[in-house]
Amino acid sequence: MLQIQDISVSYGKRGALALKNISLEMKPGEILGVVGESGSGKSTLLRAVLGCLPGEGYVSQGDILFEGNSLLTCSGEEWRRLRGREISIIFQDSGAMINPIRRIGSQFVEYILTHEHMSRREAWNRGAKMLEGMGLPQGERMMRSYPFQLSGGMRQRVGIAMAMTFQPKLLLADEPTSALDVSTQAQIVRQMLKLRESYGTGILVVTHNLGVAAYMADRILVMRQGQVVEAGSREEILGNPKEAYTKELLASVPAMGGERFV
Amino acid sequence: MCRPWEVSGLSDRGELVLEARHVTKIYPISGNRTLTANRDVSLKMYRGRTLGLVGESGCGKSTFMRMAVSLEAPTEGEILFHGRDVSHFKGEELRQHRQNIQMIFQDPGEAFHPRMRVMDIICEPLLNFKRIQRQEREAVARKYLELVELPGEFAWRYPHSMSGGQRQRVGIARALTLEPEILICDEATSALDVSVQKNIIQLLVRLQRERQLAIGFICHDVALVQSLAHELAVMYLGSIVEVLPGERAAAGALHPYTRALMGAVFHLKMDFDKPVQCIEGEVPSPVDTPPGCPFQNRCRMCREICRRERPALRTVGEGHQVACHLFGGGE
Numbered sequence: 001m002l003q004i005q006d007i008s009v010s011y012g013k014r015g016a017l018a019l020k021n022i023s024l025e026m027k028p029g030e031i032l033g034v035v036g037e038s039g040s041g042k043s044t045l046l047r048a049v050l051g052c053l054p055g056e057g058y059v060s061q062g063d064i065l066f067e068g069n070s071l072l073t074c075s076g077e078e079w080r081r082l083r084g085r086e087i088s089i090i091f092q093d094s095g096a097m098i099n100p101i102r103r104i105g106s107q108f109v110e111y112i113l114t115h116e117h118m119s120r121r122e123a124w125n126r127g128a129k130m131l132e133g134m135g136l137p138q139g140e141r142m143m144r145s146y147p148f149q150l151s152g153g154m155r156q157r158v159g160i161a162m163a164m165t166f167q168p169k170l171l172l173a174d175e176p177t178s179a180l181d182v183s184t185q186a187q188i189v190r191q192m193l194k195l196r197e198s199y200g201t202g203i204l205v206v207t208h209n210l211g212v213a214a215y216m217a218d219r220i221l222v223m224r225q226g227q228v229v230e231a232g233s234r235e236e237i238l239g240n241p242k243e244a245y246t247k248e249l250l251a252s253v254p255a256m257g258g259e260r261f262v
Numbered sequence: 263m264c265r266p267w268e269v270s271g272l273s274d275r276g277e278l279v280l281e282a283r284h285v286t287k288i289y290p291i292s293g294n295r296t297l298t299a300n301r302d303v304s305l306k307m308y309r310g311r312t313l314g315l316v317g318e319s320g321c322g323k324s325t326f327m328r329m330a331v332s333l334e335a336p337t338e339g340e341i342l343f344h345g346r347d348v349s350h351f352k353g354e355e356l357r358q359h360r361q362n363i364q365m366i367f368q369d370p371g372e373a374f375h376p377r378m379r380v381m382d383i384i385c386e387p388l389l390n391f392k393r394i395q396r397q398e399r400e401a402v403a404r405k406y407l408e409l410v411e412l413p414g415e416f417a418w419r420y421p422h423s424m425s426g427g428q429r430q431r432v433g434i435a436r437a438l439t440l441e442p443e444i445l446i447c448d449e450a451t452s453a454l455d456v457s458v459q460k461n462i463i464q465l466l467v468r469l470q471r472e473r474q475l476a477i478g479f480i481c482h483d484v485a486l487v488q489s490l491a492h493e494l495a496v497m498y499l500g501s502i503v504e505v506l507p508g509e510r511a512a513a514g515a516l517h518p519y520t521r522a523l524m525g526a527v528f529h530l531k532m533d534f535d536k537p538v539q540c541i542e543g544e545v546p547s548p549v550d551t552p553p554g555c556p557f558q559n560r561c562r563m564c565r566e567i568c569r570r571e572r573p574a575l576r577t578v579g580e581g582h583q584v585a586c587h588l589f590g591g592g593e
């Protein structure tokens with residue numbers, strides 16, 4: 001479904017490479033976890049796939065294919081058709097992405113109407129139903145709320161609900177639980193796994209939380225300084241890591257009843 | 263009934279440095295209402311030991327530590343430093359007392375002035391208290407840089423040219439210059455990568471051993487806190503719901519909230535085929551909290567009494583207290 005072929009990304013003509021020779025492949029319905037520490041290029045990778053690198057960022061070599069077609073040569077019109085319908089994204093704080101002074105409902109309706117022709121009433125009902133499907137009780141009431149009235153976890157579910165409206169084949173998730181408390185984090189992880197169960201969505205999840213990646217992903221890709229350190233099935237990476245860096249990362253994850261320092 | 267741990271008193275925990283007794287903090291908010299950020303909190307900090315304080319965002323961890331370091335006064339209750347109530351210190355007395363307790367924060371980069379060199383950052387507290395002369399700065403800074411395992415040349419650097427982990431080391435160096443008895447770390451490693459986080463924890467533990475520091479470690483990550491806390495306190499909606507020895511946390515925690523919090527941690531040895539535990543529902547607002555147990559609306563074991571009566575913190579074992587109607591009631 002998604003093929004990234006040996007891409008490099010740099011910010012500005014003279015800028016250093018933010019990504020160096022990255023290749024990966026995802027099958028439909030697969031969950032791929034990309035883990036790495038700050039500055040390793042995880043977000044750059046997601047943005048490159050979505051064709052929205054910030055600033056002067058551009059793909060300097062390689063190709064990105066979605067269902068066999070290059071995303072790098074997509075026109076604006078083609079992107080409008082793809083984004084939201086075939087490929088969606090959720091961010092670390094979806095709450096920050098939505099306008100704080102407009103009700104959830106009016107933003108949701110507008111989002112739906114930019115992608116599909118239907119009445120405002122229909123769009124409203126569709127939105128409310130999506131919110132309920134995401135474990136938010138009383139979708140109608142949610143639609144009438146302002147973002148600031150919701151907790152971080154609730155806002156994140158609103159973000160996922162919007163991203164899933166058109167049942168995209170590929171969901172890109174950029175640190176989807178990093179701004180949340182552990183209890184809420186578990187709720188969001190559970191919701192994302194349900195997406196694959198109910199819609200067969202493939203998920204490319206980028207996170208610095210190895211525990212979350214390990215729980216969600218079929219395969220894991222470890223990145224460092226813009227390069228792939230190691231990639232493999234979850235069992236291979238956790239059970240039999242080859243690279244010293246992967247081992248170090250794995251050994252640093254705190255666990256209940258794990259290593260104690262005192 | 264006589265319990266052995268009550269007879270032996272302090273057991274081997276050593277010297278009590280700071281004690282919060284029945285501390286409550288109430289903030290007035292708009293519309294003549296009040297927000298209870300801390301309710302009847304009693305905690306102790308011992309020489310050479312770490313008190314870990316864990317809880318979710320907004321539960322009142324920072325509020326408590328601000329009172330512990332005398333940045334704010336409690337609405338009710340007392341803060342005792344070596345037995346003396348310091349909660350209403352003012353002026354010069356407060357200024358002098360603050361040297362005893364230092365704090366480090368989540369992103370030291372934001373706390374430092376970007377135009378100050380590392381040596382000025384490290385030595386500022388010493389200069390404020392006129393403990394050194396300006397010309398001694400570099401030598402003193404080098405000494406403390408070495409203590410936190412950074413090269414002496416860093417004395418001439420600016421904060422922006424350092425990594426997050428290095429800046430946090432500078433933060434620790436600065437906090438130690440006044441030779442405090444207590445070091446409070448408020449989410450001090452939360453913004454760092456896991457591998458860097460581990461190094462900082464190892465540094466803190468080494469410094470604690472060498473200097474017999476009492477450390478207050480606030481963090482929302484229960485797995486991390488229990489890995490370095492001698493005593494672990496769990497806070498929910500402004501109340502302490504459980505206190506227990508860090509080494510027994512994984513196996514011995516009793517309170518339904520503590521257990522749920524621990525069950526929601528993602529780690530590498532978990533059973534990936536088992537559905538992950540969630541705490542359903544949302545934390546209630548700290549404004550106008552209902553009577554009864556603070557955890558009642560999310561607790562699977564909630565009974566009738568939980569809605570009526572607030573459970574008191576009761577001793578259930580050595581160094582172990584729980585505030586839940588299911589435990590220690592003697593029924």
Ligand SMILES: Nc1ncnc2c1ncn2[C@@H]1O[C@H](COP(=O)(O)OP(=O)(O)OP(=O)(O)O)[C@@H](O)[C@H]1O
Pocket residue numbers: 289290291297298299317318319320321322323324325326482548
């Ligand atoms: N000066 C203040 N005035 C009014 N309310 C306050 C004030 N300071 C804190 N609060 C409220 O007190 C409660 C506890 O806040 P506190 O910052 O202590 O939580 P915390 O556990 O440190 O959270 P976090 O993990 O997000 O840092 C919150 O509801 C907060 O909004």
Ligand code: SF4
Pocket residue numbers: 517518519555556557558561562563564565568573585586587588
């Ligand atoms: S007192 Fe009741 S509601 Fe509170 S934690 Fe215990 S069982 Fe649950």
Ligand SMILES: [Mg+2]
Pocket residue numbers: 323324325448
């Ligand atoms: Mg805080």
